[in-house]
Amino acid sequence: MKIRRKGVLCIFLLPSIVLVVSFGIYPTFYNFLLSLRDVNLISYIRGTAKYVGFSNYSSILRDTLFWKAFLNTFIFTGLSLLFQMIIGFMIALLFNYEFPLKGFLQALVMIPWVMPIMVSGTYFRWIMSDNGFLNNLLMALGWIKEPIRWITSEKLAIYSLSFANIWLGIPFNFILIYTGLREIPEELYESAEIDGARGWQKVLYITIPCLKPVLVTTLILGCIFTMKVFDLVWIITRGGPGGASHLFTTFSYSLAFDRFQFGRSSAVVIIMLLIVIALVLVLNKVKLEEE
Amino acid sequence: MRRRKGWRWTLLVSLVVFIIVIPLYFIAIGGFMSVEEIFRKPPYFFPPNPKLDYYKEAFFTLLPYMRNSFLISFGTLGLTLLVSLPAAFVLAKFKLIVNRFANILFTFVQILPFVAVIIPLFLIFTKLKMINNLWGVILGLSVFLVPFAIIILRAYMMSIPTALLEAAVIDGASYFKLFLKIILPLSAPAIASVSILVFLLAWGNFIIPLAFVKERSLQPMSIGLYNFIGQYGVQWNKLMAGSMIYTLPPLIVALIAGKAIVAGLTAGALKE
Secondary structure, three states, rough: OOOOOHHHHEEEEEEEHHHHHHHHHHHHHHHHHHHHHOOOHHHHHHHHOOOOOOHHHHHOOOOOOHHHHHHHHHHHHHHHHHHHHHHHHHHHHHHHHHHHHHHHHHHHHHHHHOOHHHHHHHHHHHOOOOHHHHHHHHHHHHHHOOOOOOOOOOOHHHHHHHHHHHHHHHHHHHHHHHHHHOOHHHHHHHHHOOOOOOHHHHOOOOOOHHHHHHHHHHHHHHHHHHHHOOOOOHHHHOOOOOOOOOOOOHHHHHHHHOOOOOOHHHHHHHHHHHHHHHHHHHHHHHHHHHO | OEEEEHHHHHHHHHHHHHHHHHHHHHHHOOOOOOOOHHHHOOOOOOOOOOHHHHHHHHHHHHHHHHHHHHHHHHHHHHHHHHHHHHHHHHHOOOOHHHHHHHHHHHHHHHHHHHHHHHOOOOOOOHOOOOOOHHHHHHHHHHHHHHHHHHHHHHHHHOOOHHHHHHHHHHOOOOOOHHHHHHHHHHHHHHHHHHHHHHHHHHOOOOOOOOOOOOHHHHHHHHHHHHEEEOOOOOHHHHHHHHHHHHHHHHHHHHHHHHHHHHHHHHHHHOOO
């Protein structure tokens, strides 16, 4: 459209830019500055936080808890993405027909997304606790003798948390893949049938290739969302036991608010951001090549 | 036209959906049981002697928190719409040099984890006296929800025919008039969907109030419930009853406006 007086249009954009820059971009930059200083609550308020160069980074990189969080973030993200997508895809296939009550059932599938995280966190904390629902059920069935320490053992906790997060991500994966499925023309399936294709062959040779762009988009968004997860872990294990289930996010938060090591906490955030940005750039490249 | 299936298909799908929504059921019945019953071995699948007391107790404990949750959610919704609607209009309908810059900014904030800004914001808000202040929470949430809203709204506004705007410009309409008289009314479905999404995300948010509101009388329901996980052990039945009460508004919204939620989420993700 032809534009007169561009200045007026900038007024439309200005509030959003001011908001995002002052409370989103500036804090991120500020984070970087904090990561170069020895900041705790007292030194911050007095304004005496010393410049220490990259020593926060080197001390963090020598911390075994950091590497634990690093590994956990990858396990958590990898498992979540894989299973959310598989389950979401299968449910989307089920919904790719017309049947009675479809709209109602579809709304129900969205419930994990709609439920506040505090509530789903509470639920998983309850079923997976040592004397919780799952152990009580398995023991009553005689499948196990001792309770399994789903969220209190150092080894298992991160896998249990991943399980909870997979459940949380089902709606989003389902809905994107379902929308993608609806855009595949029915004629493709029909002509494949004439050529004698069976059910699974149609999925393999028509559905999946046609869906590829949608799947890649879903993967990118899922990756971003999963790397951001904080609340679920904080509510269920608080990163415990002994820091064994920390992600980058919860590790950074606990450094800041449990130990008041703001400088080191910021260093973790900056490292995490660099990793997320690198991942997104790589995935975006894959996406562009796909198109 | 997709193929039709009958009630047998509905039954099959219901079984799968049942597994997905089962947490809601257990939370709901947990609120009717004593703590011993909640942790009984073998577990109960129905409350053996349901009591309404825990729901009542949880309701009255949570009442002040509920007020804060509504204030925060509606405050965030108002601010987010006010800021993102005009921005989406410009991004969708004009080619300005600043657009690219704005797009990069908004995309960047989309990938930003809450934790990445929480520490600096905490320090900034401490200086601005916005800790223990609902405005602090609203601002903190809006930063993340504005880019989210803009992406969805822009996708929708791009589908509004530009010819409509051009005709109005020839008639001498100002940009404000275009925005108020043409864009806003025609974007009603997108505005509805964005409003629902923003409300739900603000309602359910945990980390922002966790970090910025220590004063109990100002905390929203998410933190009110978190307080039930106290130093003296978890009051599980109150926690579950309270969780159910807290979930009710989003649940009702989802059942009434499920389509709008789906439309918003897919517009933001797929149509760029």
